[in-house]
Amino acid sequence: MKRFVFGAVSCTFILAVNSLYSSSDDVIELTPTNFNSEVIQSDSLWLVEFYAPWCGHCQRLTSDWKKAATALKGVVKVGAVDADKHQSLGGQYGVGGFPTIKVFGSNKNKPEDYQGGRTSDAIVDAALSALQSLVKDRLGGRRGYDSGRQGGRENGAGSKKDVIELNDDNFDKTVLNSDDVWLVEFFAPWCGHCKNLEPEWAAAATEVKEQTKGKIKLAAVDATVNQMLTSRYGIRGFPTIKIFQKGEDPIDYDGGRSKADIVTRALDLFSESAPPPELLEIINESILTKTCEDHQLCIISVLPHILDTGAAGRNSYLEVILKLADKYKKKMWGWVWTEAGAQLDLEKSLGIGGFGYPAMAAINSRKMKFALLKGSFSEQGINEFLRELSFGRGSTSPVGGGALPKIYILEPWDGKDGELPAEDDIDLSDVELDDFGKDEL
CATH class of the missing domain: 3.40.30.10 (Glutaredoxin)
Structure with missing residues (x-):
């Protein structure tokens, strides 16, 4: 028992x-x-x-x-x-x-x-x-970026048109051989976190494309279908985001998952990888118009006449401007310069001249308003001016006339010291100087 x-x-x-x-x-x-x-x-x-x-x-x-x-x-x-x-x-x-x-x-x-x-x-x-x-x-009716393909995510109403779809076949050619910077999301269609990220990723892709002129790209890989890429980059969870830059090993994106977080990181990458902005001399109307219309702000410097500084002095000013342009390049401002007196209508419209030369102003061509550098034209003085602009601070005034002024066509500076204009010789050989003295007496 x-x-x-x-x-x-x-x-x-x-x-x-x-x-x-x-x-x-x-x-x-x-x-x-x-x-x-x-x-x-x-x-x-x-x-x-x-x-x-x-x-x-x-x-x-x-x-x-x-x-x-x-x-x-x-x-x-x-x-x-x-x-x-x-x-x-x-x-x-x-x-x-x-x-x-x-x-x-x-x-x-x-x-x-x-x-x-x-x-x-x-x-x-x-x-x-x-x-x-x-x-x-x-x-x-959503399943992902591309509902017409197995494992994809639906491309609804074109809202994800700027997210580039990558796969085992096109990845190396599209990403690794590119000079652009890529943020690549490895996702799984069934992943809830991926679905939550999807609209943020799509919206960020459009804004980043616009702000970086397509130099920073956002893409997506269905990791459940493209096993070669998943294995190569050690993808173990979803979504995983990696950053690819030419000639460098990919790094993990560890920022936030909102549109604002993604855009901020993308713009930081853009500023790190982008060359310094061009500093153009205003020698015709199209240079000023295009620079101001294509950028949120255009920074205009008016440098002393070449006879006052010589080539060495002018180059020292240009070096300071370029240094600050590089520092603030992620703001994607436009940068131009001209010589004092060369574009008088422009100087007048910006109230330049009263503080002497060199001078600097920043124009918002959409609002037709400008801010004027009141401090010293030095690295520190310009930096303080630009920092205030970057925070949206500082006093502004309407551009004189309410529009960009007439610009004169000029020859570009040749990089040399200036020369005084040649004077005509006066022939006094037939003048009796003694006669002048007699008349005076």
Whole structure:
């Protein structure tokens, strides 16, 4: 009798170990036999735990998993797979440890890894969040950047037109051989975080393209389809964003995931990689017009006449301007200069001259307003002036006449010292100087 009782107790213990859940629970037991019909072909959102009966973490999760299943009953399906017994099913979804929880949402063939807490409250919150994403996807008809291709993300209404789609075949030619800087997102279509990032990434791509003239590009790779790239760059989670610059190893993007964060990082990369802005001499109307119209601000310097400074003096001024232009290059301002007296209408419209030369002004051609440098024309003085401009501070005045003034066509400076104009010789050989003296007397 004792042996029978012992055997019964032993049998009960083995069953308990081999089955963390029973038919009386709201957790649905899944096997290779019913997994496809229950989960894959279902329109419902599923949370599925892959567990091993001997796993201590799995055993501790059991109570909370049951509570979550009961709370979500009729709203979200909660299931469990004994992946120790059904190793083929666990292997199909890359289960390498226990417990592993996966979220089967809109794309049942590409479930998302659950990354939340292991309490019933956390599980329920995550389920409801995933359910909300699923409903919004259905409402908007979205699946990703390119819905017409397997594994892609829909390109809805052209809103993602500036996100460049990359794959195993075009990556090296498009990115690695490019002189531009690339921010590349490696995503999975089923990933909730990727879906949240998608509109921010698309909006940032458009703004970055505009502000950097296409020199910084945002792209996307479906990591579930392009396994070669995924393996080459060690992509282990989604979304992963990497920065590619020609001749350098890729680096991880570790900034925020909002449009503003992405744009800020892209502009920093642009300023780091961009050459110094050009400093153009105003020798015709198109130079001033294009510089001012193509940039938020155009910085105009009026340098002393070449006869007052010589080539060495002028070059020292130009070097200071170029140094500051490089420092503020991420502002993408335009930079021009002229010689005192060469463009008098321009000087008059900006009120230049009253403070002497050299002088500097900044024009906002869209508002037709300008700010004038009141401090010294030195690296420190100009830096303070430009810093105030960068913060949107400083007093401004309307451009005289309400428009850019007439610009005269000039020959560009040849880089040499100035020469005094030649004077005509006066022939006094036929003048009797003594006669002048007599007349005076």
